Amino acid sequence: MGNKSLVPKRCIKFSETSTLENKEVMHRKKNLIPRVPWIKGLKKPLIDFTIPTIELPYEAPHKYLLGIILCAVIFLLGGGIYNLAETPLPMGQTPEGIIIIFPELSEQFLIESLIASLFIGLGAGGCYLIWFTTRFAYDTRTSLTLLIIGITLTLIAAGGILVMYDHKIKVSRSI
Numbered sequence: 001m002g003n004k005s006l007v008p009k010r011c012i013k014f015s016e017t018s019t020l021e022n023k024e025v026m027h028r029k030k031n032l033i034p035r036v037p038w039i040k041g042l043k044k045p046l047i048d049f050t051i052p053t054i055e056l057p058y059e060a061p062h063k064y065l066l067g068i069i070l071c072a073v074i075f076l077l078g079g080g081i082y083n084l085a086e087t088p089l090p091m092g093q094t095p096e097g098i099i100i101i102f103p104e105l106s107e108q109f110l111i112e113s114l115i116a117s118l119f120i121g122l123g124a125g126g127c128y129l130i131w132f133t134t135r136f137a138y139d140t141r142t143s144l145t146l147l148i149i150g151i152t153l154t155l156i157a158a159g160g161i162l163v164m165y166d167h168k169i170k171v172s173r174s175i
Helices: 009-031 062-077 080-085 110-136 140-174
Strands: none
Touching: 062 080, 062 110, 080 110, 110 140
16 A cells, blocks of 8 residues: 555545646636535536537538539530530531531530630639649749649630630631
8 A cells, every 4th residue: 555554534635625626616717607606515516518619620611612613614604504405415517527616606516615614624723723823932943833834724725715716706707
């Protein structure tokens, strides 16, 4: 038994009650519960009266929501609603071969819509890379590489859309 037998029982009870009182005091301070009188000899219940909080996760679904919105915008700008509404689906197949761009401004083929959506997605990805370079402000090599890739993607997308539109206008004027 060693050291326990040398310590008087009063000291053990005093130290146990003092730690219990310290726990109660810390519990009250933590939860801001007022001190309530209690009958000695009965164990005081330690009830947590704090209001539960509901927290959103740090990686909130805004990233997924932003991706869904971006896909919907690309779908709309690429002419997805027109392709869904048009029956039969304009595929661009003729006896002479496959036509990629419809010769009139008011209509489009499915492949034209997909290519336009691809270019719009490339432009959005390029703009995202340009924005993402700001996170590497102190790493100039990474920042410059991402900036060049982002500008290149954006220019390719803008050029591709302009070439498609220019070709569509030239073909529609010749008819």
